[in-house]
Amino acid sequence: MAIYDGRTSAPRSHRVPAVLRAPLEGRTWREFLYLLLSLPISIVAFVFAVTMVSLGAGLLITFLGVPVLAAGLAGARGLGVLERARARALLRVKVAEPEPVRPRKGTRGPLAWTGALLKSGTSWRHLLYMALHLPWAIFAFVVSLVMWSVGWALLLYPAYAWMYPTYWGQDGMQLYGDNDGTTVYLDNPFEIGVTAGAGLLVVLATPWVIRGLAGVERLAVTGLLGPSRLATRVWELEEDRGVVVDTAAADLRRIERDLHDGAQARLVALAMDLGLAKEKLEEDPEAAARMVDEAHGEVKLALQELRDLARGIHPAILTDRGLSPALSALAARCTVPVAVDVDLPARPAPAIEGIAYFTVSELLQNVSKHSAARTARVEVWRSGTRLMLQVSDDGKGGASTATGSGLAGLAERLGSVDGLLVVDSPVGGPTTVTAELPWRG
Structure with a gap:
């Protein structure tokens, strides 16, 4: 569960527009390198996958086909390690390691591992990635390399146009030619300038094409080489x-x-x-x-x-009368004047109601002890299937969900029920803490 402290840094401003600086940015070169490397890696991976699957399927009539298929799946998982590392280094995408292969409890040995590999959906997704990646890698390699080389070749044409008449015996780069001897060369200043202008357009467009191709690569790596949603959800639970x-x-x-x-x-x-x-x-x-x-x-x-x-x-007033009277009673015990505004069409589930109460209680204690505020406000409302809480004060600010703070522990408690805590507390104040909980009414 992600926890935000509300103090994100402002985006750095650039004097040069993004479209002009993109061809020279490190991100563009990293993604371009990733697309170039994808072709040889995908060829090796495709050959390995097809060979192992074909050999294993052909040998299934004997017992040898099963370990061959298992070896293919193990090799696919090994390639997945390489591809995730390459994606982290060049695409700057962090893909979590998938769930490991676990033999059934009480079993061990080569047969147990072979069975676990064959039953592992993650292993088969790795093998599917190896089979499907080659066509896309060929397309991405050709498109990116052609656009990159043609763009820079045209843009830099004015710098090497003199070489055509000097060394190659023709007036310039040939644009058209037929069997009747009709040829068109790019040899005068106007044509050379137009060529460089067209090259500039291609150079400026190439980084965005590369980013689009790299975006597809990110989706493939994340979707096929990362942990499944079910496994991720089990881990979270x-x-x-x-x-x-x-x-x-x-x-x-x-x-x-x-x-x-x-x-x-x-x-x-x-x-x-x-x-x-x-x-x-x-x-x-x-x-x-x-x-x-x-x-x-x-x-x-x-x-x-x-x-x-x-x-x-668990306060009796919460059980008997609900959040609004219970939070009003909390506010009355706070050392700071607190305005309470509860707008709920019905009562949420008792467990969620209790967590909401104790969340506000702890936040008001923080207001009393640490904020040096003059006034505070508590607002509670429903938004779709979520219960929203917001506690704000006009104190000195500086609250944080850093490890070891009370807010960090509160964020963990909310996260245990699929909740979320967002803290906006710049130094000097004001402070606004927003909590989100599932309704479950």
């Missing part, structure tokens, strides 16, 4: 499950600590005081009465701590 488990364990430790250090300690002291009061009841009734009165005060404090602890687990 596993990661989110880990966050949820860690969060639940941290909450249990917090509750245990609060009970041990707070209400439990008070109740132990209260029991001891009442025991002493019972012993003094006959000897010194006045002292016993004072001790009972002090114990009564301790009972009130213990009850208040238990109420606060219960509110921290």
Whole structure:
């Protein structure tokens, strides 16, 4: 899940328009090199794929065909490593490593790995890439190389036009010729200038054609050589499950600590005081009465701590009346005046409602402790299938989701339920934190 801190750098301005600087940019040369290298690599890959599949299919009548096919799939995965590295270096596209080949639990050895390779959809996608990439690589190679060479040859024609009459015995570059002896040469200043102008147009158009061809290469590498969407989603769910488990364990430790250090300690002291009061009841009734009165005060404090602890687990007002009254109660306890605006047509799922409540609670605590704000505002609304929360203040700003901050932990909690946290907090303020949660009503 991506987390944004709202402080992206402004795009760098250029005095030279993009269309003029594109032919000389490093990106253009890298992508051009990628397209040139694709042809020899794709030829080798295509030959390997066709050979291994044909040989394996032909040998399926015997047992040898199965390991041959598995070897072809393993080789395809090896090529995938090369292609992902090439895409990272030249196309600047980061493709995640696909899920590894895993034999079924409890099995091991060559047969287990062979079966896992044959059942791996990722391996077959790699083989499909090797088979389909050659026609496209030929097309991209021809188009990019022809446009590049023709464009620069025409643009630089004024610099080498003198070589035609000097060394090759003709007036200039031949534009037309037939069997009757009719020939047209580009040999006068006007024709040379028009030729250079046409070359300039081709040179300026070539980088954008190359970028389009490279864009198709990016899609192919990402779609066929990267992890499948299902595998990516499973990985995300596993990661989110880990966050949820860690969060639940941290909450249990917090509750245990609060009970041990707070209400439990008070109740132990209260029991001891009442025991002493019972012993003094006959000897010194006045002292016993004072001790009972002090114990009564301790009972009130213990009850208040238990109420606060219960509110921290799940407030009753949220369960009974929903987000609007619960957030209003939160705002009333904030040290900064807070305006609350909740516009919801219905109540979301209880779990989402609880996460929304505690998200606002933590953000308002940050406002109270760190923002030095004079006012704050909480807004809640529904947008399609998402519950939107926004907490803003006019404080000093500088909030960040950097690792180790409270906002980073909050972003992880939201991410565990497919939520999102966006922080816009320039130094000097104001700060706006927007949270997005699934509705799931």
